[in-house]
Amino acid sequence: MFRSALLFLLCTGVLSTNAQISETELKEHVYFLADDSLEGRLTGSKGEEIAYKYISNRFSEAGLSYYPSSESYLHNFKFRAGKKFGGENLLLINGRKIVLDEDYYPLVYSGDGIAVGRAAYLNHGLEKDYEGSQVEGQIAIIESALPKDIDPHTDEWQKASLRKRLELAEENGALAVIVINTMENERDPEKNYEMNIYPVGIPVVFLKDHAIQEEEIRKKPKVELATEMIQIYKSGNNVIGFIDNPSDKMVVIGAHYDHLGWGIEGSRYRGEDPMIHNGADDNASGVALLLDLIQEVKNKPLDYDYCFIAFSGEELGLYGSKSLFDESFLDTSIINYMLNMDMVGRLDYDERDLAVNGVGTSEVWIKQLEKSNTPDLKLTTKESGQGPSDHAPFYFNNIPVLHFFTGTHEDYHHPDDDAHKLNYPGMVEIGELILNLIEELDKKEKLKFIKTNDESSGAVPRFTVTLGVMPDYMFGGKGMRIDGVTKDKVASVAGLQKGDIVTRLGNQKVVDMMTYMEGLSQFRIGDSTKLQYERDGKTKEVEITFK
Structure with missing residues (x-):
């Protein structure tokens, strides 16, 4: 983690705007965005607000216009931010009250509702466990884990996720499901209330092992159960600026500015006390490069329109970039291509490898990258236009994309991803490559989109x-x-x-x-x-x- 004294820059606007990619300016941007005072820039947080105001001020200083039909640089979007207990949660077993959170808790899959009836123990809740059992109108009790003798490579394993077994219980007429864990060396299912999972149609709770005896489970206890989970909604903001040359074609250049806050789902930190995840490489580095590219693109005699987007909501599931298409905010018919910079700050000083993903989305990418490359960068390319970053929604809307990436490292999604660890001269080189590419493509016809044979389209092993x-x-x-x-x-x-x-x-x-x-x-x-x-x-x- 790192603390600096850069907050005054937000209001004073003293950052310089030289018509070149400046190592000094890159550092200024990263050190501001990755400061402890922004608390990890979690979407919907005060830190996100400080970040988007900073980025908006930089857009204004650079002379960017608002995107056509917009009245500010901000594009607000709403997102589901998890669930919380409602007031209608109750569990009685044979008249004995079971204490919420201490003895049981609703699972994230749970629907809202009330169920009263006898409970039927169905082992693991697989199809074979329903043979000869009558669960319709009753409450199913199933183990959270699968039996150890199931081969992980069989269809039975692949089709037996907890969610699928809950759906099977619902299909067989169960009024609700109580999940238990009596198997040795198996973890209890996590709450994961921050995850946006569509619920099944019946109540589902997890009952901790100390709250009920095994013999009581098998005696078909009477159960009274009610669940209520309230959906939490929050909002985030993309920051969008525009260079109107004018043209009937537009290029989008983007980078996400949000990160993990104090360590949400996806953090690799395993310490007991929460810590700020500053996300210097992920992705203050990409935003810094985005901000420094603006003035250079603006000063060049280019023909296309250029749209610069700092996305939020990327770490939560590409919410910001997806919203632009869900709301038809962008006119996809005029977008020529999209360049995404996500984690561009850790170029290896010796190997000099820069990953460029998406080269299969247009037939010109390989040739133009080779022509635009700087002498010291080694490009490692992948064809797929998919990926867990903000270029993916553009790809799925038939737009050629490239994703620039210097690779993961031991500080990825960890509190130690700090500003002093970045390779700023390497970022300058990457910026020079991108500028060369932009200039090369500006006078050419609109690129033809190619759908790639995505390696991620196959089944990923569980x-x-x-x-x-x-x-x-x-x-x-x-x-x-x-x-x-x-x-x-x-x-x-x-x-x-x-x-x-x-x-x-x-x-x-x-x-x-x-x-x-x-x-x-x-x-x-x-x-x-x-x-x-x-x-x-x-x-x-x-x-x-x-x-």
């Missing part, structure tokens, strides 16, 4: 255990190279280090991320296996136990 490592997504060799190791997790205990390349998990040969996930899907908590990896060109093997 797994419930992890090694506790950060994969190196820039790695192009065989295996899964480790980019960071979480203290006290499986890999750390086994002695694995950053740079090790995992080549086998048990019987699964690991050649890429997909086979790595397939390997993980074979194991559960408590299982042991052998792991092979390469270090300094030598193959090593270690015994690991998943926990």
Whole structure:
């Protein structure tokens, strides 16, 4: 974490606007946005407000116009921000009151409603568990975990998520479901109220193991149950500025400015006390580059219109970028292409690898990138236009996209992602590449969109255990190279280090991320296996136990 004295810049407007990408200005932007006082820039928070005011002021200083038909730089959008208990939650078992939150809690899947009846224990709640059982008009009790003898590679495993089993109970006429956990080494289901999950049509609660005896479960106790979960809505703001040259074609240049606040879902921090996640690389780096590109684009004799967007809501699920299309805010017919800068601040000083995703979305990308590249950058390209960042909604609206990315690292989604760790000269080089690309494409015809054969369209293996490592997504060799190791997790205990390349998990040969996930899907908590990896060109093997 980091604290600086830059808040006064918000009001004084003393940042310079040289007609070039400036390392000094990049630092100023990042140090402001990644300051502790913004508390991680969580969408809907005071920190987000400070950030969007700062970005709006920079847009104004640069002379950007409002987007056509807008009355400010801000585009407000609403989003579902989770759930909370309502006042109508009750659970009685054989007349005994069970205490909310202490003894039981509604699951995030729960619908609202009232159910009164006898309870029927249905083991794991699989299809076979309903054979010969009459649950219609009763309350189903099922285990949260699956039986250990189910092969993770079978259709039964793939179709037996907790949600699917809850839907099966509803289809069989259950009035409600009580989920329990009596299996050894299995975690209780988490509340996850911040997740935006569409509920099933019946009440669903989790009953903690100390609140009821197993013999009572099997004696069909009388249950009175009521659930009420209230949806919480909040709002966020995209910041949108416009250069009107004018033209009938427009280029969108974007970067998200929100981050994880004090550590929401997705944080890799495992400490007991909450900590501010400043998100210097993710994604103050992209916003800094966006702000510095504006003046240079504005000063060049370009023909197209240029739309600069600082997105919010990215970390929560691309809410800000999606809203632009859900509301038909942007005229997609005139958008030529979209460039997205997400995590561009950690260019490796030695390897100089810059990932560029989406090169398959137009036939011109590879040629133009090679022509626009600077002498010292090594480009690692991927064709897919999909991905968990703000270029994806543009791709799904048939717009050619590129995503610039310097790779993950051990500080990703962690409180240690701070401003002093960024490679600012590297950011300048990336900016020069992007400016060259913009200038090259400005005089050309509108790009033709190509739908890519997305590698993510296949089924992703389901797994419930992890090694506790950060994969190196820039790695192009065989295996899964480790980019960071979480203290006290499986890999750390086994002695694995950053740079090790995992080549086998048990019987699964690991050649890429997909086979790595397939390997993980074979194991559960408590299982042991052998792991092979390469270090300094030598193959090593270690015994690991998943926990």
